Amino acid sequence: MVTAPLTPPHQPPPHNAPWNHPYPFAVGDGEGQDMKRELRLAAIVLPVVALTGVALGLLWLWLAPRVALISTGKAVFVVDTEGEEAAGADGTFVLLALGFGVLCAAVVFLVHRRGGIALVAALALGGLAASALGWGIGYWFGPEHDVVAHARAVGEGVTFDAPLQLRSRAALLAWPVASMVVHLALTALFGPRDPEPDWPAQPLPGDERG
Numbered sequence: 761m762v763t764a765p766l767t768p769p770h771q772p773p774p775h776n777a778p779w780n781h782p783y784p785f786a787v788g789d790g791e792g793q794d795m796k797r798e799l800r801l802a803a804i805v806l807p808v809v810a811l812t813g814v815a816l817g818l819l820w821l822w823l824a825p826r827v828a829l830i831s832t833g834k835a836v837f838v839v840d841t842e843g844e845e846a847a848g849a850d851g852t853f854v855l856l857a858l859g860f861g862v863l864c865a866a867v868v869f870l871v872h873r874r875g876g877i878a879l880v881a882a883l884a885l886g887g888l889a890a891s892a893l894g895w896g897i898g899y900w901f902g903p904e905h906d907v908v909a910h911a912r913a914v915g916e917g918v919t920f921d922a923p924l925q926l927r928s929r930a931a932l933l934a935w936p937v938a939s940m941v942v943h944l945a946l947t948a949l950f951g952p953r954d955p956e957p958d959w960p961a962q963p964l965p966g967d968e969r970g
Contacts, residue, residue, distance in 0.1 A: 794874065801872050802882035809864050809886030809939075816890060816935075817897025819856050820924070824849040824898070827922040831911035839919055850927050853895070854934045861887055861938030868943060875947035880940055887935035895932065898924045 825848040828839040864887065868879055902924035904910040914920050926932075 795876075798872065798874070798876040798878050801868075802876075802878040805864075805868055805879060806882040806886040806889075809883060810889035810893065812860060812864065812886075813890030813893030814897060816853075816856055816860055816894030817901070820849075820853050820894055820898040821902055823856070824852045824924055826903070826924075828919045829907065829911070829922050830919045831914070831916055833916040836907055836911050838922075846925075846927060849924060850931055853898075853926060854931045857887075857891055857894070857931065857934040858938045860890065861935040862942050865939040865942035866946065869946040869950075873947070873951050875943065875951050880943055883939035883943055884936040887939045888932065891932040891935045895926050899926075 825845040827845045827849075829836050830839050831837075861883075865883060868883060869875070872879060899905065903921035905923035907922065910920055
């Protein structure tokens with residue numbers, strides 16, 4: 761039994777057939793270059809965003825309300841027990857962190873509008889590191905954090921500021937969450953759209969001849 765060849769002898773096989781290419785499903789050079797550029801940018805974004813935490817810490821140190829303490833010689837008490845200065849310090853930190861998160865996400869989007877998971881991860885990790893750095897700067901460069909020694913130094917009946925503390929550790933998540941949400945929203949609204957695939961036209965069943 762003799763079978764007819766799939767390709768006539770006088771016609772060479774098409775050069776664009778998938779089996780003629782060693783890697784028919786390999787990623788194109790353009791996509792590979794975009795991925796490399798995204799990874800390089802993410803490697804820059806993470807430390808730059810983290811170092812921005814210095815500005816967060818200095819602003820928090822400047823703007824956060826202080827909790828006034830007083831010593832009786834035997835114990836230290838809060839001057840205004842009904843005051844909201846402690847909650848105000850947390851609120852100030854959260855508002856500043858949200859602002860920095862939105863700003864960093866907008867700047868990164870303007871630099872690289874295509875977005876990408878690497879950039880989102882860099883913004884989140886950098887924002888978390890920046891929040892921790894800002895918290896540390898506000899605490900260590902703020903009022904004396906050894907309350908007992910400070911009370912002895914100022915003397916009995918003299919008011920002094922309590923250490924600048926962050927009561928809620930959840931405030932550290934404000935920056936990374938804001939960065940991720942804003943960057944993803946900007947990418948979804950204003951990022952470039954992927955082109956629609958150009959599918960070859962297929963003949964209808966009624967149009968077939970043969």
